[in-house]
Amino acid sequence: MTPSKRHPILRFAEDEASFSISTDDPTITFTTLADEYRLLGSWGFTEAHFTRANFQAALNSFLPPEEKKALIDQLREAYSFIDYKVPSLPTSSPPTTRSPTPPLKPSITFGTWADRS
Incomplete structure (x- = not known):
């Protein structure tokens, strides 16, 4: 990659988009998480x-609420956060009412690779 070109993932990270870092399929690609972090x-x-991506991965995981809270607590301890603001997690009981309309989804516009600076 030339110095004038930046990978689009940097824009996502700078715009605080929610994403996680993973190895995709390590049995096929022989890629480790350490390889992905180095890249x-x-x-x-x-x-x-990296810190934000790890918290977002935990927040958006499919873990049951109690396990998700435990994972976030482990991340807080690992990163030495005393007061990281985490959105309230749902309880294990199902909600009694549904919102009449779904929440708005972010809009993302993609330019060309040459537009990236």
């Missing part, structure tokens, strides 16, 4: 980007 670091990811 993203070479593209300009900072410790803050």
Whole structure:
């Protein structure tokens, strides 16, 4: 990658889009999570980007609420966060009412690779 071109994932990270970092299919690609972290670091990811991605992955996981809270607590301890603001997690009991309309989804516009700077 030339110095003038940036990978689009940097824009997502800078715009605080929610995403996670994974190995995709390590049995096929022989890629480890450490490999992915090194690659993203070479593209300009900072410790803050990695930290936010890890919290977002935990928040958006399919874990039951109690296990999700335990995972987030482990991340808080690992990253030495005392007061990380985490949205309230649902309880294990189903909601009694549904919202009349779904929440708005973010709009993302893609430009060409040449537009990236």
